[in-house]
Amino acid sequence: MQEQRDQSPTDSSRAVRLESFGGPEVLDIRDIPAPQASPGQVRVRVTAAGLNPMDWFMTADADTAARFGLSLPAGFGTDYAGVVDQVGDGVTGFAPGDRVFGGALSRAVADFVVIEPAEGTAANEAHHTPGGVDDRTAATLTIAGRTASAALAVVDLGPDDTVLIGGAAGGVGVFAVQLARITGARVIGTGSATSAGFLRDLGAEPVAYGDGLADRVRTLAPSGVTAAIDLHGTETVHAARELGVPDGRICTIAAQVDGVPAANGANAAPGTLEGLARLVAAGQLRVPLAASFPIEQIRRAVELQADRHVKGKVVIDL
Incomplete structure (x- = not known):
């Protein structure tokens, strides 16, 4: 040894x-x-x-x-x-x-x-x-990066997408927002009023969570939302459905909703962590x-x- x-x-x-x-x-x-x-x-x-x-x-x-x-x-x-x-x-x-x-x-x-x-x-x-x-x-x-990567793989974002991310200021959210932006997608992130500046710095457009979420998102994105990731519970799932997002392009990590796929960090693609570390080293992910x-x-x-x-x-x- x-x-x-x-x-x-x-x-x-x-x-x-x-x-x-x-x-x-x-x-x-x-x-x-x-x-x-x-x-x-x-x-x-x-x-x-x-x-x-x-x-x-x-x-x-x-x-x-x-x-x-x-x-x-x-x-x-x-x-x-x-x-x-x-x-x-x-x-x-x-x-x-x-x-x-x-x-x-x-x-x-x-x-x-x-x-x-x-x-x-x-x-x-x-x-x-x-x-x-x-x-x-x-x-x-390890945990947050894998989880965010697995969730993004479910919704399969691209430059033509607008994604709603619930709980965007949390530990998984900071990865999900930035990785979504790297795909070219527009990102709307839910959070408290005090997290708005933090979310903007990450590259997300902030929106307050709570009652009326779907209406606030509709005002912010009148052309529609094409995908959603709920990192906290089910509120973002229900808002996404109200906005017409198909279940197959909605993902949860902390709750189970019939018809909606869930992501597990343990199932992230091989090489995910090495890729995240390279993005950090290159200054593309913080x-x-x-x-x-x-x-x-x-x-x-x-x-x-x-x-x-x-x-x-x-x-x-x-």
Whole structure:
């Protein structure tokens, strides 16, 4: 096994752990034995971990956790970025000192994570971080970027489209808006009154959510809307139907609606994350950072992220 030298001691690791399922109040920082890379694995010294609604949703109760294969004691967080510091036998393509990012299902908020790069699933993956992409940004790409890309693949946008994106200022929304704009589509994004400037900066035309949404969109786009993505619930779905958008060009990620396809980030096309990282490196995609917190403030960070009104992404620094 290859190991990066001149590192801080690696016999223990800080990790956010749950001894019971629940809200932010059950999150604690524990010193645990540092995991070691076995054959086929790499160990990553985590420098940043991005938070997503999925993180607290799947650890909120035992039944939901079981659906994701989680049991107690459990870790927390999935998106990570950092530096490889151990490479197990049989691993190719990675070496100590390589900067990487990816997903480690419900264990990313820790000093070290062990990844099996050959597995290639969203729950257990590592990708090389391109030059020009900082670790905080890389740590936001996996869940939200995959989900946005999968949703856009469903509605298949082009330059002749006008797409309505519900929840456009959130963690997935910042990707969906910009990726939709890259296709040449016109983007109308729902949000609160305070998010209007933020949405304009992303490239979307803001519209307030709530009662009368379809009428406000009709005024903004009298020529019609051709596609819609609902990133929050079902309000955008119902408005899109009222505006005449066919179900096949509407997509949800957080709700199930009969006749409307749903997107899952785990089903994003191969190469999605590498493509997103290249767009960031080229300056074509940016990830607004709403806030960053040290690991010691994990509860505060999750409370902010779970509020669902945060604009952009929340990151834990390690």
